[in-house]
Amino acid sequence: MDYNFSAIIKNFKTEQVDFEVKAFGSGHINDTFLVKSVKNGADYLLQRINHYVFKDVEGLTNNVLAVTNHLKLKLPPNGNPYTQVLTFIEGNNGKYFYLDEQGNYWRMSYFLHGTQSYDVVTTTKQAYQGGMAFGKFQADLSDLNPSGLIDTIPDFLNVETRLNSLHRAIQNDKVNRKKNTKEEIDFLISREAAMSELLKWGREGLIPLRITHNDTKFNNILLDKDNRIQCVIDLDTVMPGYVAYDFGDALRTIINTASEDEKELNVIQLNIPLFGEFTRGYLGQTFSFLTEQELHSLIKGVLLLPYLQSVRFLTDYLEGDVYYKTLFAEHNLQRTRAQVQLLKMIEEKQEELKELIVSEWLNLKGVQQGEQLPLKGSAI
Ligand code: ADP
Numbered sequence: 423m424d425y426n427f428s429a430i431i432k433n434f435k436t437e438q439v440d441f442e443v444k445a446f447g448s449g450h451i452n453d454t455f456l457v458k459s460v461k462n463g464a465d466y467l468l469q470r471i472n473h474y475v476f477k478d479v480e481g482l483t484n485n486v487l488a489v490t491n492h493l494k495l496k497l498p499p500n501g502n503p504y505t506q507v508l509t510f511i512e513g514n515n516g517k518y519f520y521l522d523e524q525g526n527y528w529r530m531s532y533f534l535h536g537t538q539s540y541d542v543v544t545t546t547k548q549a550y551q552g553g554m555a556f557g558k559f560q561a562d563l564s565d566l567n568p569s570g571l572i573d574t575i576p577d578f579l580n581v582e583t584r585l586n587s588l589h590r591a592i593q594n595d596k597v598n599r600k601k602n603t604k605e606e607i608d609f610l611i612s613r614e615a616a617m618s619e620l621l622k623w624g625r626e627g628l629i630p631l632r633i634t635h636n637d638t639k640f641n642n643i644l645l646d647k648d649n650r651i652q653c654v655i656d657l658d659t660v661m662p663g664y665v666a667y668d669f670g671d672a673l674r675t676i677i678n679t680a681s682e683d684e685k686e687l688n689v690i691q692l693n694i695p696l697f698g699e700f701t702r703g704y705l706g707q708t709f710s711f712l713t714e715q716e717l718h719s720l721i722k723g724v725l726l727l728p729y730l731q732s733v734r735f736l737t738d739y740l741e742g743d744v745y746y747k748t749l750f751a752e753h754n755l756q757r758t759r760a761q762v763q764l765l766k767m768i769e770e771k772q773e774e775l776k777e778l779i780v781s782e783w784l785n786l787k788g789v790q791q792g793e794q795l796p797l798k799g800s801a802i
């Protein structure tokens with residue numbers, strides 16, 4: 423698709439006006455462009471917000487601004503609000519998005535130089551930094567009022583709603599693809615009841631709704647050149663959710679040694695040390711406010727998120743690829759198969775993974791008790 427970039431960009435209050443624009447990143451939803459200043463001015467990231475996916479762009483923009491403003495308040499005194507938190511550029515209309523004559527919604531933010539996002543994680547340091555990033559993100563937002571945010575996609579991670587959509591897609595079989603998917607459909611249906619448990623805990627009031635990111639795949643954080651966390655990005659789905667969603671979706675992408683859409687299923691293996699390091703980083707940031715029931719919910723998220731992803735990819739495949747960007751005809755089916763394979767492997771190792779979470783929790787508890795020991799000793 424050709425866009426008139428200079429006509430779009432001039433609607434934002436940028437420092438310069440001469441830019442080179444090129445496509446950027448590997449996101450599945452928005453169209454992302456690097457806007458590079460031809461002189462020495464700031465560079466920007468321009469995004470066409472996917473309006474098919476996000477129906478209420480104004481509400482979404484209000485969410486994202488509330489969240490980024492709040493995150494900036496939480497930076498340490500030596501923190502940099504422009505490089506450690508996304509900063510959006512005001513439009514000439516006073517809003518932080520621009521609607522063009524073709525009905526496209528655009529926004530701009532500062533481009534964060536010297537950063538890198540990864541589709542596949544290879545080092546324990548990256549995994550640990552990822553855990554810290556998403557844990558701190560939840561901690562920083564724990565005192566922002568959830569009722570001030572809208573649901574940018576209603577029922578986004580609601581497994582029951584997602585399964586209803588899958589069943590509808592199977593029934594309609596709009597593009598005659600059901601015949602290719604029997605094995606995947608049978609597998610997903612066999613786990614329907616078990617996968618609703620987290621939702622039930624929520625309904626019964628056993629776990630609280632908090633503000634969560636809801637799209638914590640690893641390429642939604644930017645690491646600096648030393649592989650340290652710099653900034654959490656892709657804030658379009660930040661809304662009320664369960665902490666296990668963020669924990670599970672991040673690990674879905676971290677523990678997998680292969681890509682999300684790997685074709686060769688035997689290449690999909692679990693990297694358990696990365697699981698341990700992510701958990702250590704995450705619990706270090708969230709330990710002080712998570713309830714014990716939330717701790718037990720985390721392993722459920724680890725199983726649920728690859729499941730949800732399989733359901734969503736398969737639904738899109740059956741509906742004719744209307745939601746996710748695809749690179750070839752069977753892409754969504756290939757993604758489904760890779761996520762189903764990942765889930766099977768996680769199921770096999772779930773006891774070991776559960777123990778890793780609990781032992782890290784106990785470890786942190788021990789550290790806390792240990793800190794109190796000298797005090798107790800001196801009182802005797
Ligand atoms: P999508 O919703 O399509 O996934 P993202 O907001 O995640 O879009 O952006 C796509 C990619 O662009 C990211 O994975 C990251 O590599 C890169 N990116 C996003 N925001 C910035 C930024 N402010 N500076 C540098 N790179 C960025």
Ligand code: GN1
Pocket residue numbers: 448449450451452475636637639642656659682731
């Ligand atoms: C999409 O936007 P992106 O590429 O970071 C999707 C996520 C999926 C992910 C799977 C709004 O994330 O929910 O987990 O693809 N985002 C939306 O790769 O649907």
Ligand code: MG
Pocket residue numbers: 449450641642656
């Ligand atoms: Mg993204």
